[in-house]
Amino acid sequence: MASQPSAPPSDVLGDEAVAPPPYDRARAWLITTMIVMFMVVNFADKAVLGLAAVPIMDELEISHGTYGLISSAFFLLFSLAGLAVGFVSSRVTSRTLLFVMTLTWAVAQLPVLAVATVPTLIAGRVLLGAAEGPAASMSMHALYKWFPPHRRGLPSALQISGAALGTLVSAPVLTWLITAHGWRSAYVALAAVSAVWAFVWWYVGHDGPFDDAPAAHTKKRGERSPQAAGTPRLPYRKLLLTGTVLGSVSSAFGASWALSLSQAWLPSYLRTELDMAPGAAASTISAIAGFSLVLLLTVSPLMDVLKSRGVSSRWSSGATQGIAVCVAGSAMAVLPFTDGTVPRLLLIGLAFGTGAVAVPLHYMTAAQVVPTVQRGALFGIVAATGTLPGLVTPALTGYLIDAADTTTSGYTAAFLISALVMILTGLLAVAFIRPERDAERLEVGVPHGS
Template identity: 25%
Template sequence: MSSPNILTDAEPANASDRTRRMRKLAVTLLVLAGCVNYFDRAALAVGNPEIRAELGLTYSEMGLLLSAFAWSYGLAQIPAGVLVDRFGPRKALGVGMVLWSFAQIAGGLVHSLHQFLTARVALGLGESPMYIGGTRVCADWFPLKRRALPIAIFNSSSALAPALAPPILTMLMLAHGWRVMFIIAGLAGFVVAALWMIYYRAPKDAGIPAADIDEIHRDDGAAIPHVGWTQVLWLLRFPTTWGMFLGFFGVVYISWLYATWLPGYLEIARHQSIANAGIWSAIPLAAGFVGAVAGGVISDRLGRLGGIDAAGTCRLPVIVGLIVAGIATIAAVYVADLWTAIALMSLGLFAANVASSCGWALAAVIAPVNAVATLEAIQNVGGSVGGSLAPLVSGILLQHSGSFVPAFVLAGAIAFACAAIYWSMTQRRITAPT
């Protein structure tokens, strides 16, 4: 999942062998955890028609259920970011993995909408530290100008898992039912939690040379002296923070439209069987995985060209990615041919995940290192609002219009607006007071 040749590009030439091994181990564990994380999220989308039929849910109620995870996930972001910055990602992610695994198993045992909503809320709380904690891991282990690529490799799990999930989860569901599908995904989370706690260590606890730690933080600038909620209030003074908050809304909105409604869209609008919808869904989602990795490669190459600072190499792919994703998403629902629609959706998810990877990397290069997780949390609150509204609004629009066209057009328009926000509001770095 994380190619050694690609990851080597992010390694400074003078890093010790011990540091190189620990960096690769950290990124590998993050990718594995991120894949299990997204398998858990995707299970509801894959089981959408079967769950809706068994529990007797309307499209609007299904939209509410699909969005419940994102609401709790979003509300927990800032507290999770504060906890990651205060206690470190090892403890925060370990506890989160255990909680989300219990919640996923509970989802396979429910018998009512209320019970299912409770399980999805718990899943959101457990998964809330995952990506902000993972970005902090990359900031802890990689120098400023080399962070975009490992963050992109890690973030690619958010696209790799949705690409793998439809065919794998669909086969599990067809063979054993949607409930067993949920339980197996939950058990996988406990395995990842054990691996994380056994093998991951922060640089200061990993026995690497002090010179490597100095090199990692050489270009970070001053750390901020205050942590906790004071840190949150300090970050909110900067327009850049608000630009990231508002802009990431569009990145996650368009991604979650695909993540939650793509199998249902193919079944309802394109008249595919459950099995075929699972297979077709894997193509755009696989393109999203390629886009997630490509975002880091693009940012890294822009940095090597020179003339653009580290923040600029992340901002530009976010802006272009959102514009391309918006165009492709709108076009996809107007074409009659299934192959063309899949190709356009693939382009849309590729571009959206380029924007996502570089959006995550932006916080790691634009703020003091001990504020990265909290800034990521603030940004991801905006993203989570987008993620919670995308399935809910799309379900409501489908319920009232009988068509997916309004939902996809709205997602494209939101992507354009958020590209403009990134362009106008994220041009200045966030620096500690002197």
């Protein structure tokens, strides 16, 4: 879909022209900064268990399979919470949603500090997962409220780059805390940071003007939003069966498979299979995150440039996300059969870093075929289904390692299964994502608030 002009025309409601909302550049970028920090904390929370995997397994004397179940417990309510909060987002402000989420993150770190057992680890991860399930989609929804459509490429990339930045920063810092002060100290630090962010957000994180929720533009009781009046709702079944939404979910699924495998098992793999010291493993994980960060900050803005030059969204953002997941899956397939430290590290970087490109792009393509008033709910559904691998991948990998003759052969099986899933989902994304065609079929306009 061609990009919008820099000054979108007014919408019309009856005979009355409705001016587009003002774009407050300074405030928009303050919100962007806060949301990037939100994602940094989010992914540090996700990463802490994997970074502490070896000392936790040693101290509690648990098997790979049990650790895998603990890791998968994070996703027990993750998708369901993302789905539920997506529907709530049309009635509750993004300010309130993100505030409650981050306070819950802080609380979720506390059980294991009182009693370090498998049940308390599971309880903390389940609560954390429930509070983080809506994080990516709702923070993107909050971000979109501050930018018109033609300005969302870079902010979207920055929001998702917070994930890579979170891993880039947290890997060495949390590893140092775990090594120097014990793994519990990392949980204390994350609880404190989450609480601080929540209270700062409550002060600055008001919702922006590019929002079609009826309450956002209603001046009188019972009056409909001008934008909402011009953007009719569509049945969710119809939206979800659209090729673009299915393809967007597919690319997210493949990227999430690699991400959940990385968060749960990559630190342990680097230490036990490549004989890395904790610091070297942390540096490797940071390097992979840095690679993802460069891709995110390069690819998404490039998509905006391509669209401004008339390249369709199918090829600029649809095919790109599918190809990225396919490349990551191909590297994953070759990794177990490669010798030499440097080639293996390069393949690890491609396998676990390239798929990140799909995350901001799958939101951008899905957003183009949904009425804005339903965007938050659809983002919740897309996030819920696209992140389902987190419920399966860590536990499956732990089972494969315990069932194999050696840990090496267990990891090989896990990598090959991951490669198959990623290549298939990437190809589906390339085939199905066609935003212009699907928006026309659904008769979805793209007003300034979409």
